[in-house]
Amino acid sequence: MSLSLVQRSNPVLALYVALAIGAAGGLPFLRVAPNRLLSGEPVYLWDVLQQVGNQQIDALLLGLVVLLCIAVWQPGQRLIQAFIILTMAASLSGVWLLAGQFASSATQAENPLLRTSLGAGFWTLAALAWLIALDAIARVQLPTLPRLFLQSAFFLPLLLSLNEGQQLSIAQEFANQRDVFGPAILRHLQIVFLAVVPALIIGLLLAWRMTQTRNLRQALFPILNVIQTIPSIALFGLLMAPLAWLAVQLPGLGRAGISGVGIAPAVIALFLYALLPIVRSALAGLEQVPAEAVNAARAMGMSAGQLLWQVELPLALPVLLIGLRSAVVQTTGLAAVSALVGAGGLGQIMFDGLFSAANELVILGVIPIVLLAMMADTFFKVLSSLIKTRP
Amino acid sequence: MTIKFQKIRKHYDGAAAITDFNLDIQQGELVVLLGPSGSGKSTILKMLNRMVSHDGGHIFFNGQDINSFNVQDLRRRMGYAMQSVGLFPHRTVGHNIATVPRLLGWDAQRVQARVNELLQLLAMDPKQYAGRYPHQLSGGQQQRVGVARAMAADPDVLLMDEPFGALDPVTRAALQLQLKKIHRATGQTILFVTHDIDEALLLATRIVLLNHGRIVQMGTPLELLQQPTNDFVADFLGRADLGLKQLSLRPIAPHIKAIEGTEPIHTISHTVTFKEAISHMATLHVSSLRVVNADGTVLGQVHATDLLETSDV
Amino acid sequence: MLFSLSFLRRSLLFAAFGLLASSVVQANGPVRVGSKIDTEGKLLGNIMVLALEANGIKTENKVSLGNTKIVRTALVAGEIDIYPEYTGNGAFMLGAEKSPAWKDLRAGYELAKKMDFEKNKIVWLEPANANNTWAIAVRKDLATANQLRSMDDVGRYIAKGGTFKLAASAEFMERTDAMPAFQAAYGFKLRADQALVLAGGDTAATIKAAAEKTSGVNAAMAYGTDGPLAALGLLVMEDPKGVQPVYAPAPLVREEVLKRHPAIATILAPIFKSLDTPTLQMLNARIQLEGQDPRKVASGYLQSKGFLK
Secondary structure, eight states: OOOOHHHHSOHHHHHHHHHHHHHHHHSOSEEEESSSSSOOEEEOHHHHHHHHOOHHHHHHHHHHHHHHHHHHTOTTOHHHHHHHHHHHHHHHHHHHHHHHHHHHHSOTTTOTTOEEEEOHHHHHHHHHHHHHHHHHHHHHOOOHHHHHHHHHHTTHHHHHTGGGGTTBHHHHHHHHHHHHHHHHHHHHHHHHHHHHHHHHHHHHHHHHHHHHOHHHHHHHHHHHHHHHHSOHHHHHHHHHHHHHHHHHHOHHHHHTTOSSSSHHHHHHHHHHHHHHHHHHHHHHHHHTSOHHHHHHHHHTTOOHHHIIIIIIHHHHHHHHHHHHHHHHHHHHHHGGGGGGGTOOSHHHHHHHHHHTTOHHHHHHHHHHHHHHHHHHHHHHHHHHHHHHHOO | OOEEEEEEEEEETTEEEEEEEEEEEOTTOEEEEEOSTTSSHHHHHHHHTTSSOOSEEEEEETTEEGGGSOHHHHHHTEEEEETTOOOOTTSOHHHHHTHHHHHTTOOHHHHHHHHHHHHHHTTOOHHHHTTOOGGGSOHHHHHHHHHHHHHTTOOSEEEEESTTTTSOHHHHHHHHHHHHHHHHHHOOOEEEEESOHHHHHHHOSEEEEEETTEEEEEEOHHHHHHSOSSHHHHHHHOGGGHHHHHHHHOBSGGGOBOOOSSOOSOEEETTOBHHHHHHHHHHHTOSEEEEEOTTOOEEEEEEHHHHHHOOOO | OOSOHHHHHHHHHHHHHHHHHHHHHGGGOOEEEEEESSHHHHHHHHHHHHHHHHTTOOEEEEEEEESHHHHHHHHHHTSOSEEEEEGGGHHHHTTOTTOGGGGSHHHHHHHHHHHHHHHHOEEEOOOOSOOOOEEEEEEHHHHHHHTOOBHHHHHHHHHTTOOOOEEEEHHHHHOTTSHHHHHHHHTOOOOGGGEEEESSSOHHHHHHHHHHTGGGOOEEEEETTOSSTTTTTEEEOBOTTOOSOOOOEEEEEEHHHHHHOTHHHHHHHHHHHHOOHHHHHHHHHHHHTSOOOHHHHHHHHHHHTTSOO
16 A cells, blocks of 8 residues: 555655745844844845854754755654754754854944844744654654653753853843843733633633523623623723722722722733633533533532532533633733733833834743743643543 | 321423322331333432422421421432432542542541442442542442442432433342342332332332322232232233232242152252242243252252242232 | 622621721822833933932832823822923923923923912922924935935925925824924925824834835934934934924922922932933933843933932
8 A cells, every 4th residue: 555645755844844945045044233223234044154154063954954854754753753853952052052153253342232133034943943843743642741841841952052142132132121021020920810810710600600590601601702802902991991090989999009000900801801711611611511420419418519619620620721721821922912001021021122123122022921821831731631640 | 217208299381290199108118119201200209309399298308398408418318329320430439439428527437437338238349449430330330339329328218210220131130139138238218219110029118109190009019919909000010920020029938848759859949939949940841849958958849839829918 | 609698798898998908008108100111211210210219218110101191191190109201291281282381491391380280289390401302303315315404404305295204103193292283384294105103102113214214214203312313324303493392301290299208309300400411312322222221221320420329
């Protein structure tokens, strides 16, 4: 039985390799600008290699391309996949090192304001390294926990080589923001927590009531759906006026930090957004609890609360976790916008960059948000897989 | 412990489902509510633990109207086993059984001891089964756990709603015997619902036969078989083999005679019923058997004509 | 019932008590310092925070809160206590656009001070001797090629049909005392396709757009105290007709807060006096061009002048 072309090869990898070669040749790897504001002149990978590379590096790169091309035609070989994962992790660190070396070698003495920023080429190659590695990890077919671990461990070489990029614009922006960075992360996490935890509690209660009254479900879901469609900035804005009015009426609220600006409108808006995924998954979870178990529990003399806590919630948990994961990831991203109403957080750094026309600062604000979202996603995936081992 | 149903009525959508139902249950009885589908037997059972409400009349538990109890307290004093079992999939067998005791606040040691006791009572080795999860058990094992769970807190009455209906005939027979043994050993009061006549005849100390929400006849299994009040009863119990069914309820022990003439070659245990004795004779093409007890001592003989011509009335 | 009634009642009681208690505590809270979201706002806001803290007044940092409207509303509503504003903004904030006083620093300041105190019990403290007025800056090459030195030249150039595209904020394009005033005084009118409207009031984006000719932009909205203009090859067009009011930075504080901490006035006065236009340009350049953190720039400046140890 002959296999089709698709089965005999890895077309996805072929696509990635083609894109990588295109990006390396056609997109600027770096940009050099005389100061922080200007976009600067493009520098291509070839130029960078000429400046900071040597024969060994050129040979490595060539070998890498050859390896990948071979891998396209050996989709099943586990050893090759493992090798790819390793080389991709090294490549991710490698592009960073190349960029960092180039920035260090650029003449700083003449112009102390000189900025070397990461170009589209760099980002594309980095993203492709990640994607190729993901594909290879999937082909190795590991169980959930080891797979998630491997996906996280992938970034280790990059983390270890971060220091080499000191002269890059993004590192310089970070150095300037170092003091506010930590508090910004904490504030961001605080916003997410304050929005998601009440959404979880109230969402659960709402879903539970919905399993008992049909009317509530028909009344509430349309409202939740409409809320989801309101653009976040608009919702923040809508909440500011009533909250400000409330703060004037009850001065104590203002002192407690609840006012028209700051964390209050942000948290309330994010809470409302988080409700839909949580209520939906909580309801689905509760509805798939076996009816005979619920019946038996009632007949044995469990109160409604005991039934919920001892039977319904544990059995609804796997489905609920899916919705909760979705809500947390969504809120982590949305919390960035809350900087516009003065709530602070990582969004503050992002908007600073946006308004000061400093792109590297925007990236500096965005990357941690993405990382936080990815970590939250992985965390819940791990939690879900741990629960599955209990039948 | 007494239970009294007094003039119980129930309607669904204006139509009467249960009419004028009266029943007294004493401690230690195994009362079977028997009847075709739709006869209201399940509904009546569920009225007792207030899973279903009654529209007229009163139900008294130990002399007190059940509506005056706190419903959870009432239910915790009654065990409930149903056909779909309803074990908690996320809890071990032991934890499932321990449900009501824990709700009542028993201490851990007492709970553990009771779980082991019940598993052994239902012929399941605690060491092997207490830590297993429901999905790792067969249908019959799950129902055993269900029964154990219902009995766990030593309830005043055990309510069983066609518990063995979903099992294969072999498992069903084994569980019926198990339940009969437990009833004899513990004296547990049981209210049992079924549409299976043989099951009713095997288990019941008293049968309540229902049709369209009314009691047609009430009495011991033998009474119903020997004196059916009307055609419905006779038909329901299986008109054609009423006689054979009676035979299965009567033990041969009282009818063992001294051996006269030629000693019969084949033997039979002294604990069997008439039906088994006659069946054995038919298989061997003989008309008499030598009766022996457990260690082989000959107790006498039984003869086919004697068995068929005597009655226990 | 999932929650007993008594639990609900108890928690409501607790919440009410908490609110009551916190409103009593209010009287002795820290001074909440706000600012606008642009570069100079962050600079001045941080200067104020550091100066007050160094003199023993506890502050709560709410710098970079939002745009003019948000910050001003917050002050009037009592959600912040002090923030840096511009004298020129008094014209539209206090509804006195017609008054000629705004064209003069001192006169505008006195007018704003008087009106705001009467209307809103808000005190205007001593201003800086700087003019952060709105201006239009054009690319040096455009200026040289067409001999553009002032807004008169620009007006004539546009009226003759010269290629002109301005990057500006929505506020600049719409406020009657901004672009409309320029257009009226210098006799030109921008078509819709001759303007690129950007979000936010920070001129870094507009200056960058002009410097890089993004979407054909060759002119940018700028502020008088902007840092990066020269470095990015832009030239500020003079305003001989004095269309723009004077925008001198001054701290605005709520009267009751000032009563609680009268030292605020004496602490900030000399600092603001020391901030003239060249100084502000230099400090702004550090933030915008070099990317330094505004708080660091603020503390560095205060230390260099001896306001901070």
